[in-house]
Amino acid sequence: MYILGLRAGGYDTSCALMKDGKIVCAICEERLTREKRTKRFPINAVKYCLEHEKISISDINHVVVPWNPGINLERTFTAHSEIHRFMPEMLYSIPNYLIGISDEPTTEIEQAIKFGKREIRVHYLNHHLCHSALPYYTSGFGKALILSMDAWGEKTSTLLGMADKGRIEKLWEIEFPNSLGMFYQTMTEYLGFSPQGDEWKVMGAASYGNKDRYKDKIFQLIHPARDGKFEVNLSFFDYMSFTKKYHFSDKMVNLLGPKRSKAEKLTERHIDIASAVQHVFEEIVFHILNKNKAGNVNNLCLSGGSAMNCVANGKISWRTRFKNVSISFAPDDAGSSIGACFFYWYNNVARFSPSGNKLLSPYLSKDCDDGQIKSALNGFKIAYKELKDPARTAAELIAEGEMVGWFQGKMEFGQRALGNRSILADPRVKEMKDRINNAVKFRESFRPFAPSILDEYGDEYFERYEFIPYMEKVLNFKKGKGRLVPAVCHADGTGRLQSVSKRLNPLFWELIDEFRKITGIPMVLNTSFNLNGEPIVHSVKDALRTFYSCGLDILIIGRYLVRKDVGDVKSST
Numbered sequence: 001m002y003i004l005g006l007r008a009g010g011y012d013t014s015c016a017l018m019k020d021g022k023i024v025c026a027i028c029e030e031r032l033t034r035e036k037r038t039k040r041f042p043i044n045a046v047k048y049c050l051e052h053e054k055i056s057i058s059d060i061n062h063v064v065v066p067w068n069p070g071i072n073l074e075r076t077f078t079a080h081s082e083i084h085r086f087m088p089e090m091l092y093s094i095p096n097y098l099i100g101i102s103d104e105p106t107t108e109i110e111q112a113i114k115f116g117k118r119e120i121r122v123h124y125l126n127h128h129l130c131h132s133a134l135p136y137y138t139s140g141f142g143k144a145l146i147l148s149m150d151a152w153g154e155k156t157s158t159l160l161g162m163a164d165k166g167r168i169e170k171l172w173e174i175e176f177p178n179s180l181g182m183f184y185q186t187m188t189e190y191l192g193f194s195p196q197g198d199e200w201k202v203m204g205a206a207s208y209g210n211k212d213r214y215k216d217k218i219f220q221l222i223h224p225a226r227d228g229k230f231e232v233n234l235s236f237f238d239y240m241s242f243t244k245k246y247h248f249s250d251k252m253v254n255l256l257g258p259k260r261s262k263a264e265k266l267t268e269r270h271i272d273i274a275s276a277v278q279h280v281f282e283e284i285v286f287h288i289l290n291k292n293k294a295g296n297v298n299n300l301c302l303s304g305g306s307a308m309n310c311v312a313n314g315k316i317s318w319r320t321r322f323k324n325v326s327i328s329f330a331p332d333d334a335g336s337s338i339g340a341c342f343f344y345w346y347n348n349v350a351r352f353s354p355s356g357n358k359l360l361s362p363y364l365s366k367d368c369d370d371g372q373i374k375s376a377l378n379g380f381k382i383a384y385k386e387l388k389d390p391a392r393t394a395a396e397l398i399a400e401g402e403m404v405g406w407f408q409g410k411m412e413f414g415q416r417a418l419g420n421r422s423i424l425a426d427p428r429v430k431e432m433k434d435r436i437n438n439a440v441k442f443r444e445s446f447r448p449f450a451p452s453i454l455d456e457y458g459d460e461y462f463e464r465y466e467f468i469p470y471m472e473k474v475l476n477f478k479k480g481k482g483r484l485v486p487a488v489c490h491a492d493g494t495g496r497l498q499s500v501s502k503r504l505n506p507l508f509w510e511l512i513d514e515f516r517k518i519t520g521i522p523m524v525l526n527t528s529f530n531l532n533g534e535p536i537v538h539s540v541k542d543a544l545r546t547f548y549s550c551g552l553d554i555l556i557i558g559r560y561l562v563r564k565d566v567g568d569v570k571s572s573t
Contacts, residue, residue: 001201002055003344004046004063005337008094011037011196012334015412016364018341021350022357026364026413027098028334031538037197042337043097052366057102057117063122064344065094066130066336071154075131085193109144125340127153127390129161129168131303131331134339136163139326139348140358141299146290147405150304150333151181158304160288162295164551166352168343177240178232178413180284181306183222186239187277191270192260195247203311204447207267207492209275217255219277222284225397228291230284236256266444269379282312282319289320299324305338307331307472308495314473318464329362330414334516338413344382361504362418362470363410373558377538384560391507393516394556398426398524403436405529405555407543408507412536416471417528418498419452419508419544421536423552425525427485432525439551442532451488452498455513455525461485461523462497471498487525 005026006018016026029035029042036249050057069362095113104115113120128148128475136144146161146168157179160171176182188202189195222232233301234240236255246259253259260270289300300322307313316325334455346352377384387393396403403425409451412418423440425432437445450471451461464473474496481488488493504510516522529543530536531550537543540557547562555562 001062001123001349002053002060003064003341004049004060005064005066005339005341006042006094007066007333007337007340008041008047009039009067010333010570011039012332013038013040013042014334014337015042016337018345019053019272021345023338023341023360023364025366027047027411027538028535030363030535031411034535034542036533036535041097043101044247046098046103047553050364053434056104057120058104058118059097060098060120062344063094063120064130065122065124066333066340068124068154070124071126075554079232087478087545103297115436123344125343127336127392128156128159128173128304130336130339130343132159132161132168132301132339133337133343134328134344135301135303135326135331136168136358137166137342138328138360138403139299139301139355141301141324141326142354143295143297144299144324144326145289145292145295145297145322146301146303148302148304148305149180149285151179152176152184153304157181158288160228160292160298163301164295166346171292172229174229176267177228178235179232179239180222180230180281182239182247183232184238184277184281184306184309186237189247190252190256190259191274192262192264199308201444201447203273203278203309204276204490206311207272207275207448207490207494208276208446209268209273211272211275211279213272215279216255216277218280221252222280222282224287224291225414226531228288230287248478255291263270278309278311281309282315285312286316286319289316289322291508294471298322299331301326301561303331303335305332305501308452310428310472311474311494316495317466327470327472328360329412329416329418329472330355330417334414350519353470354478359469359504360464362412362414362419363505364413365411367410368558370558370560373540376544377557377560377562380541380544382389382544382562384562386563387556387559390556390559390561392514393561394511396399397554398424398515399518400430401426402441402554403432403552405543405552405557407529407537407540407555407557408513410427411538414470415451415536416451416498417536418470419500419505419526421529421538422452423527423529424511425449425487426519427488427525428519428521430486432487435551436525436527441527441532442550446491448490448496449488449525449527450498451485451495452500452512452526453457454509454516455499455501456523457516458499462495467501468497468499469501469504471496473497485521485523488523512551
């Protein structure tokens with residue numbers, strides 16, 4: 001049985017393909033169109049997944065969409081032009097797009113697409129349940145509390161539920177416009193960054209600020225409620241209609257001062273506001289978790305765009321009762337295409353087993369093998385050197401101070417580079433952070449880079465260490481350890497780490513282990529292989545264009561090494 005999951009009708013469109021309960025391919029549309037966080041229908045992603053399995057659209061049994069427009073129609077939001085704009089796209093355009101890529105004649109469309117005697121059933125599923133499905137069905141938990149938080153999904157911004165024996169039951173929900181996601185998005189805009197994309201910058205800047213200067217004022221914007229929920233003071237916001245120039249009202253400006261323009265230098269005031277925003281966000285999340293004791297469980301599955309806040313995520317295990325926290329590699333809307341597949345499968349097809357999909361691999365694209373890479377390099381007339389041991393060579397170059405573009409095998413799904421489409425460097429060199437920000441990423445100097453560490457050494461470097469495979473949490477470095485790796489130790493002594501295991505990525509593990517043998521440090525600096533404002537590279541062509549457009553000197557792509565100083569490299573052909 002094939003199930004096609006489609007995230008369409010908003011940012012971060014994507015497609016996932018499930019075969020008999022296993023995700024066999026998944027990709028975001030942005031990787032193929034090179035339009036970051038695209039809203040385009042994921043037609044290229046659909047074709048990509050079908051080609052991966054060598055099937056046609058008529059081989060699909062079910063199409064699952066992680067949004068149910070019927071929920072929106074339960075109550076008409078006359079001001080919600082954004083909702084009404086894409087409801088027709090989901091209900092009418094999805095079948096038409098799929099029909100358009102088939103060579104077979106269509107006989108009927110009625111919430112199903114029929115090709116002769118075969119048909120594809122189209123299912124519109126609850127947005128937050130699809131969000132929740134990905135971390136739950138891949139967690140290994142039998143029973144867990146479910147918390148999904150984003151800007152809005154259908155008419156809900158936050159859902160709290162209980163998952164048990166494969167079923168997810170809603171405990172309560174908070175409806176839009178009360179939204180923790182929209183609060184953070186609005187404050188991102190107020191601080192002069194781009195909402196729906198630059199929330200990372202607020203989180204990164206927060207570590208440099210003094211939260212106490214503005215936290216009482218920020219608590220006027222959003223505050224905990226007695227029932228374990230939260231309330232937004234909507235008089236400070238103008239996001240409710242989706243039609244205003246800014247998401248905030250004049251009342252917020254009167255409270256906090258003028259909005260920062262994008263061209264304006266980030267001042268101490270802005271950084272202190274960012275710190276207070278992050279603090280209040282965290283306190284709301286901990287309030288929800290600590291005030292809701294349903295089920296008396298210590299397992300938590302966290303999802304939705306707000307679960308991208310890795311600083312808050314890293315504090316849950318010691319600020320709440322939840323000791324086991326499952327967060328996927330794509331908790332945002334992009335991952336809902338995968339979640340929709342899991343939700344439909346375990347609620348309509350198969351019985352759930354907690355161990356069935358534990359620790360889903362994030363490497364879900366087609367494989368890019370050495371033959372394809374070599375052919376592309378020759379086609380572009382790129383000089384290269386074939387390597388006997390790419391991991392060892394990369395480790396040596398990194399230890400010598402080189403910034404290395406690292407392109408291997410299957411691409412990661414989601415917004416974080418996890419060792420297959422990465423830029424790697426020496427974490428011991430304090431200046432490395434500025435070098436990469438200035439010469440490669442072209443971004444603000446306050447934004448940190450991730451330490452990718454061998455799982456076996458995690459407890460030696462981090463307080464309260466736990467296995468963190470997807471960069472989904474921030475932890476504190478142990479005393480004295482952060483100074484050993486200043487390029488990946490943030491201003492507050494933390495790191496957004498990736499635990500690297502042999503099971504998930506043996507080649508990347510080998511590279512870091514070789515670096516450990518050379519330097520004594522079991523980690524490397526890891527950041528995504530892309531230019532600022534562009535998606536992570538997908539193809540060999542993307543990698544070469546990015547490589548030659550920035551300050552990288554070394555690219556190791558498969559078994560081949562490319563230098564910009566071509567005089568140092570002799571082609572193996």
